[in-house]
Structures are given as C-alpha cells and as structure tokens.
Amino acid sequence: KAGVTQTPRYLIKTRGQQVTLSCSPISGHRSVSWYQQTPGQGLQFLFEYFSETQRNKGNFPGRFSGRQFSNSRSEMNVSTLELGDSALYLCASSPGRDIQAYNSPLHFGNGTRLTVT
Amino acid sequence: AQSVSQHNHHVILSEAASLELGCNYSYGGTVNLFWYVQYPGQHLQLLLKYFSGDPLVKGIKGFEAEFIKSKFSFNLRKPSVQWSDTAEYFCAELPGGYQKVTFGTGTKLQVIP
Numbered sequence: 124k125a126g127v128t129q130t131p132r133y134l135i136k137t138r139g140q141q142v143t144l145s146c147s148p149i150s151g152h153r154s155v156s157w158y159q160q161t162p163g164q165g166l167q168f169l170f171e172y173f174s175e176t177q178r179n180k181g182n183f184p185g186r187f188s189g190r191q192f193s194n195s196r197s198e199m200n201v202s203t204l205e206l207g208d209s210a211l212y213l214c215a216s217s218p219g220r221d222i223q224a225y226n227s228p229l230h231f232g233n234g235t236r237l238t239v240t
Numbered sequence: 241a242q243s244v245s246q247h248n249h250h251v252i253l254s255e256a257a258s259l260e261l262g263c264n265y266s267y268g269g270t271v272n273l274f275w276y277v278q279y280p281g282q283h284l285q286l287l288l289k290y291f292s293g294d295p296l297v298k299g300i301k302g303f304e305a306e307f308i309k310s311k312f313s314f315n316l317r318k319p320s321v322q323w324s325d326t327a328e329y330f331c332a333e334l335p336g337g338y339q340k341v342t343f344g345t346g347t348k349l350q351v352i353p
Contacts, residue, residue: 126283156341165246165330165345179340213284228274229341231284 125149127216127232135238141202144235148195148216155197156229157189160211172197204239211236242266244331246344253321254352261316261347263331270336273314275305279327290314326351
C-alpha cells in the first residue's frame with residue numbers, strides 16, 4: 124500500500140497570500156488529521172476529518188480551514204498568510220471511526236514545508 | 241484542555257548509555273498513550289503504545305515505556321542507545337472516546353558514537 128502522500132513538498136509564499144495543501148490518505152483510510160510542526164512547539168493539532176465531516180478543531184484562527192472529499196482526500200487552506208505560519212504541515216490518516224484504534228495507529232506523511240516571506 | 245509535557249528538549253548521550261525521556265500527560269480519565277519517533281529526513285512513526293493492561297509497554301528497537309497513572313507519566317526508556325537512535329521523540333495522548341491526538345513538544349536525542 125502506498126503511504127500518506129502530501130503535496131507539494133515545499134512551498135514559498137509571500138505574506139498576505141493564501142495557500143492550499145493536499146493530503147491523500149492511505150487507501151481505505153477514512154480519517155485525516157492535520158498538524159502544524161514548528162521547532163519548540165512540537166505538533167499542534169489543526170483539525171480532523173472523517174467521512175467529509177470535521178469532528179475536531181484545534182486552537183487556530185479562522186484563516187486555517189480544511190475539507191475532506193468523498194474519496195477521503197483532504198485539503199487545508201491558509202488565507203492571508205503571516206510570517207508565523209512558516210512551518211511543516213503534517214497530515215496523518217487512520218482507517219476507521221476511532222482514530223488510533225489499537226491495531227491502527229496514525230500514519231503520517233512527509234509533510235509540506237511552508238515558508239512565508 | 242489536553243496537554244503533554246516533555247521536559248527534556250535536547251538530550252546528548254554516548255553510545256551504550258541508558259536513556260530515559262520524560263513525558264507527563266494531563267487527561268484524568270481513560271487515556272491512550274503513545275511515543276512516536278522522527279528520524280532525520282523521515283516521517284513520524286509509531287514507537288510504542290499503551291491502551292490498557294500491563295503498564296510496561298515494549299516497542300520496536302528495544303524501547304519500552306511505563307505508564308504510571310498516579311504520576312500522569314509515560315516515560316520512555318532504553319537500556320543501551322545506539323547512534324541510529326538519533327532522532328526526535330514525541331509523546332502523545334488520546335483520551336478515550338475522543339478523536340484528537342495531542343503531542344508533546346518533542347525531545348531531540350543525539351547519540352555520539
């Protein structure tokens with residue numbers, strides 16, 4: 124099985140612009156979670172989707188949004204980019220309704236590294 | 241709010257030294273706990289997990305962790321580290337019935353040959 128695929132791998136944007144990141148989960152996985160990883164802050168939870176519904180949202184401003192499609196692929200969007208949005212954005216998928224079920228841990232992609240100048 | 245604390249941000253050890261990385265979680269109810277590892281240039285991967293039962297959990301590559309409920313701790317241990325253990329280690333919690341995994345800030349381990 125192919126792993127979690129995130130595109131693009133690298134992005135450079137300017138303050139004020141917007142960006143869309145894409146995540147294709149492992150085939151058959153229905154839950155997708157997004158995290159922002161920065162040095163010193165670790166992984167900060169953004170949101171989690173299951174069957175096109177957002178089930179959980181982290182403490183990020185409304186500029187951060189996401190969605191999930193019927194094929195479980197997910198996108199996240201950041202509008203009006205700020206310098207502080209520079210980070211590695213990670214996507215993780217899980218098979219079923221209960222994420223991190225005993226036999227199915229989160230599977231992470233390699234991330235999209237966003238640099239805002 | 242859920243929170244996970246990892247008190248060691250950067251640890252440097254010589255090969256064959258013993259390792260213990262601290263992790264404290266916050267959720268007071270039924271909780272699942274994990275350690276993930278991120279090797280240089282690679283994606284995060286699961287090292288070990290605790291769901292219930294024996295509080296001493298064994299993972300891959302000789303790692304183990306002990307769940308101590310009274311201390312809200314889930315420390316990671318390895319008796320003898322190798323250079324290949326150089327990586328960043330993340331502790332994480334998942335409260336029972338929730339769908340949000342909270343990670344700690346990570347500990348960078350550098351093993352010197």
